[in-house]
Amino acid sequence: MNRRKFIKNSSLASSLLLIPSFVKVFSNYITQETSYKRLVIIQLSGGNDGLNTLIPFRNDNYYRARPTIGLKKENIINLDNELGFHSSLMPLKKLYDNGYLSIINNVGYPNPNRSHFRATDIWQTASHSNQYLQSGWIGRYLDSFNQNPYAAIEIDESLSLALKGEVQNGMAIKNRFILYKSTQDPYLKNITKHYDESHLNEHNLGYLYKTMIDTESSAKYIFETSKTIAPSKEYPNHPFSNQLKTTAQFINSGLKTRVFYGSLNGFDTHVNQINTHKRLLKVYADSIEAFVKDLQSKNTFKDTLILTFSEFGRRVKQNRGNGTDHGSANSLFIIGKNLKKPGIYNKMGSLDDLDDNGDIKFEIDFRTIYATVLKKWLNVNDEIVLNQSYYQLNFI
Amino acid sequence: MTIKHIQHLYWRAGFGINPNQLQLLSIKNREQNIDELFRQSNSYNPLFINTSEFDTLTFEEFTKTNKIHRAYIEKSKLKVKELNHAWIDKISNSKEILREKMTLFWANHFVCQDRFILYIQKYNNTLRYHALGNFKDFIKDISKEPSMINYLDLKQNKIGRPNENFARELLELFTLGVGNYSEDDIKEIAKAFTGYNYDFEGDFVFKENQHNNDFKYVFGKSGHYDGDDIIDIILEQKQCARFICTKLYQYFVNTTLNENYIEDMTNIFYPNYNIESVLRYMFTQDWFYYSKNIGNKIKSPIELIAGLSHTIPVTFKETDQIINIQRMLGQMLLYPPNVAGWKGGKSWIDSNTLMIRLKLPSALLSNAKISTKEEGDFYDTYSKYYENRKGDTKIKVSANWDVFKKNFQHVKVEELQGYLLQCSINLGTQDYLNRLSKKSKEAYCVQLMSLPEYQMC
Numbered sequence: 001m002n003r004r005k006f007i008k009n010s011s012l013a014s015s016l017l018l019i020p021s022f023v024k025v026f027s028n029y030i031t032q033e034t035s036y037k038r039l040v041i042i043q044l045s046g047g048n049d050g051l052n053t054l055i056p057f058r059n060d061n062y063y064r065a066r067p068t069i070g071l072k073k074e075n076i077i078n079l080d081n082e083l084g085f086h087s088s089l090m091p092l093k094k095l096y097d098n099g100y101l102s103i104i105n106n107v108g109y110p111n112p113n114r115s116h117f118r119a120t121d122i123w124q125t126a127s128h129s130n131q132y133l134q135s136g137w138i139g140r141y142l143d144s145f146n147q148n149p150y151a152a153i154e155i156d157e158s159l160s161l162a163l164k165g166e167v168q169n170g171m172a173i174k175n176r177f178i179l180y181k182s183t184q185d186p187y188l189k190n191i192t193k194h195y196d197e198s199h200l201n202e203h204n205l206g207y208l209y210k211t212m213i214d215t216e217s218s219a220k221y222i223f224e225t226s227k228t229i230a231p232s233k234e235y236p237n238h239p240f241s242n243q244l245k246t247t248a249q250f251i252n253s254g255l256k257t258r259v260f261y262g263s264l265n266g267f268d269t270h271v272n273q274i275n276t277h278k279r280l281l282k283v284y285a286d287s288i289e290a291f292v293k294d295l296q297s298k299n300t301f302k303d304t305l306i307l308t309f310s311e312f313g314r315r316v317k318q319n320r321g322n323g324t325d326h327g328s329a330n331s332l333f334i335i336g337k338n339l340k341k342p343g344i345y346n347k348m349g350s351l352d353d354l355d356d357n358g359d360i361k362f363e364i365d366f367r368t369i370y371a372t373v374l375k376k377w378l379n380v381n382d383e384i385v386l387n388q389s390y391y392q393l394n395f396i
Numbered sequence: 397m398t399i400k401h402i403q404h405l406y407w408r409a410g411f412g413i414n415p416n417q418l419q420l421l422s423i424k425n426r427e428q429n430i431d432e433l434f435r436q437s438n439s440y441n442p443l444f445i446n447t448s449e450f451d452t453l454t455f456e457e458f459t460k461t462n463k464i465h466r467a468y469i470e471k472s473k474l475k476v477k478e479l480n481h482a483w484i485d486k487i488s489n490s491k492e493i494l495r496e497k498m499t500l501f502w503a504n505h506f507v508c509q510d511r512f513i514l515y516i517q518k519y520n521n522t523l524r525y526h527a528l529g530n531f532k533d534f535i536k537d538i539s540k541e542p543s544m545i546n547y548l549d550l551k552q553n554k555i556g557r558p559n560e561n562f563a564r565e566l567l568e569l570f571t572l573g574v575g576n577y578s579e580d581d582i583k584e585i586a587k588a589f590t591g592y593n594y595d596f597e598g599d600f601v602f603k604e605n606q607h608n609n610d611f612k613y614v615f616g617k618s619g620h621y622d623g624d625d626i627i628d629i630i631l632e633q634k635q636c637a638r639f640i641c642t643k644l645y646q647y648f649v650n651t652t653l654n655e656n657y658i659e660d661m662t663n664i665f666y667p668n669y670n671i672e673s674v675l676r677y678m679f680t681q682d683w684f685y686y687s688k689n690i691g692n693k694i695k696s697p698i699e700l701i702a703g704l705s706h707t708i709p710v711t712f713k714e715t716d717q718i719i720n721i722q723r724m725l726g727q728m729l730l731y732p733p734n735v736a737g738w739k740g741g742k743s744w745i746d747s748n749t750l751m752i753r754l755k756l757p758s759a760l761l762s763n764a765k766i767s768t769k770e771e772g773d774f775y776d777t778y779s780k781y782y783e784n785r786k787g788d789t790k791i792k793v794s795a796n797w798d799v800f801k802k803n804f805q806h807v808k809v810e811e812l813q814g815y816l817l818q819c820s821i822n823l824g825t826q827d828y829l830n831r832l833s834k835k836s837k838e839a840y841c842v843q844l845m846s847l848p849e850y851q852m853c
Binding site: 188204214218349 | 424462508562564568574577611681693694698723724726734736739741742743745746747748750751752754755766767768781819822823825826827828843846847848849
């Protein structure tokens with residue numbers, strides 16, 4: 001083929017190649033299902049103190065282990081005469097009363113790791129404690145079931161391991177306007193416009209162009225879809241609240257994103273934890289309340305499941321600095337409208353029978369929760385994502 | 397040696413090469429050029445920042461009260477950021493390019509993090525010192541570094557109360573790789589590494605009374621081993637040399653492995669574990685220069701920044717900004733994501749990091765503008781896009797274009813891409829580049845650096 005003919009062919013090919021992604025986006029937009037299930041994952045980073053979040057206030061061992069930081073009965077929001085919420089969690093009590101909250105206790109995994117990094121990796125990759133996986137569980141969900149770049153979005157600067165697959169990554173978006181703007185750079189747009197896919201690029205370079213083109217079309221789709229809905233003004237002023245505000249805007253605008261990922265940092269409360277913890281839980285609960293209301297106002301709450309976890313709980317016994325050290329098993333919150341078993345899903349573990357480190361023993365493997373969410377909520381084969389079969393729970 | 401091959405050598409063993417130097421090297425043969433590369437890195441220049449506040453600090457003063465202690469920790473954290481900035485500058489300016497390249501390699505092999513500046517600075521220089529030396533001496537020193545002792549809980553590993561964190565990573569990440577040892581090996585090795593500690597100055601201290609002096613049974617051997625003995629025993633296994641050579645091959649040659657070449661490298665590396673020898677062997681092989689191994693590697697964020705800075709020296713005025721750029725690109729030196737380090741390759745790239753990579757050169761070099769002026773255009777058509785940009789944060793950086801002008805003095809603007817891009821260019825993109833106005837060498841340089849192709853080396 002001579003050069004002139006080649007250019008002619010390739011420009012035809014490139015214009016054809018660009019059409020499908022727009023058609024794809026467009027067709028998604030018009031065939032909006034009436035019920036589109038979405039999962040929102042929230043990580044309380046640093047290791048949330050579960051025992052001061054959900055307090056076994058009738059247990060003397062609790063007060064013995066925590067003489068100065070133990071929360072007094074009169075300040076606790078009673079749930080079932082055994083367990084009570086931290087006073088910052090009033091909004092969660094309302095969800096609890098409405099049957100929108102399921103609390104799963106003693107969640108962990110065998111041979112727990114107490115390093116933040118490692119424990120976060122274990123939770124995000126769904127690995128065993130002695131296994132190193134390079135892809136996240138949501139990433140592997142994308143690999144096998146949903147290769148749209150915007151199918152999983154993290155409202156942050158960089159992408160967590162949880163959303164990185166072997167072949168398909170989710171998207172990290174800190175600011176959809178800036179991302180959109182960067183893809184609209186005239187020079188970069190010209191590059192994607194001229195990109196010639198018929199010239200099969202070497203592996204890695206092809207991957208870069210694919211990401212660039214995906215980002216351009218996704219950023220445009222996300223920006224233009226989400227701007228059809230005005231953001232709610234009812235959120236607290238906090239970066240975490242903003243993450244949820246953006247998430248709600250995306251959901252309410254009908255964006256075809258299956259999984260959203262957000263995080264609230266600062267739970268590593270080794271010293272003087274009372275006030276810090278109180279403030280953080282308030283940010284969490286108030287933001288969740290605003291988020292749920294926002295979804296309810298557009299009738300999308302029924303199709304949204306919110307999962308809140310932390311990479312580990314904290315030591316039962318307080319330390320000398322009026323704080324707590326890294327522990328293991330912890331409580332996990334599931335929020336949604338149609339829960340099978342709202343309320344306290346299982347009894348909190350004993351404070352008499354702790355592990356060698358003085359931590360609550362785990363009862364429920366966190367991967368059984370992932371397996372349940374994948375199968376019963378996202379309707380996919382959980383074994384393919386988790387590389388093995390796990391027991392199904394019945395909270396949804 | 398051909399221009400293409402010299403460029404390849406310098407991109408993989410360093411951070412690129414300028415036309416002037418390239419001309420000088422092109423009249424020499426491969427062996428001469430490789431000799432020269434090692435000669436440049438013969439010397440060892442440690443990296444030190446100003447730590448005067450900590451240099452005379454005593455443990456008593458450091459921990460006088462909780463408040464004082466916390467204040468020192470906060471100051472130290474700032475110093476670690478400063479060290480990050482200084483390290484980037486060193487990578488961009490050092491004459492010992494191969495040593496710096498290998499220091500980066502080892503920092504992602506012996507992954508470690510510490511918020512105490514004196515220890516992490518010492519650690520960083522230990523990596524640099526041994527970068528081209530003997531792997532056996534290297535790993536023994538690493539096991540005695542205060543930052544490593546902290547990072548992998550060696551201090552908590554005592555007789556009767558073992559902590560297996562270090563023992564596990566020693567086998568899995570530092571020497572043999574997963575699947576080449578048993579859980580019992582880990583338990584026995586943890587016993588041997590009991591008693592490891594350090595004093596406040598950061599010098600290694602062996603605490604006899606915390607050491608488990610029992611017999612240890614490791615890989616079919618037994619004895620009253622200590623940590624150094626264990627390292628000798630592990631390194632007797634050829635698998636260790638193979639594991640390291642595999643990582644070197646992935647880093648320097650191709651992420652798609654070639655077992656035969658790796659085995660050849662292993663035979664050079666084993667049993668003496670001389671790092672320089674195996675690198676010299678690798679750079680000398682014909683397969684190192686096969687076209688499938690040229691321009692196929694995705695640059696790490698640090699390689700991207702350093703490479704750009706080799707062409708046009710940039711100086712960041714604010715440490716927080718250079719840190720922030722690294723964070724957005726997904727690689728902050730001294731802050732690894734976890735003990736396994738950065739995965740590298742394709743995992744550098746996601747929607748956000750790629751767009752930041754593509755916008756980075758213009759943000760650093762041309763006020764965030766990339767020209768779209770084509771041949772015959774009078775004005776750039778981009779003005780509308782750039783009209784409402786007032787709110788953007790500016791990166792405080794100075795770019796030394798004079799160096800570029802001098803180095804590229806004899807390079808014609810049309811030839812520029814041959815010096816800046818290592819991989820073959822997408823035909824559609826080439827077609828577009830051909831149409832661009834090439835009135836300004838600087839503008840065309842920024843255009844080329846803003847391409848996906850510039851992400852490759």
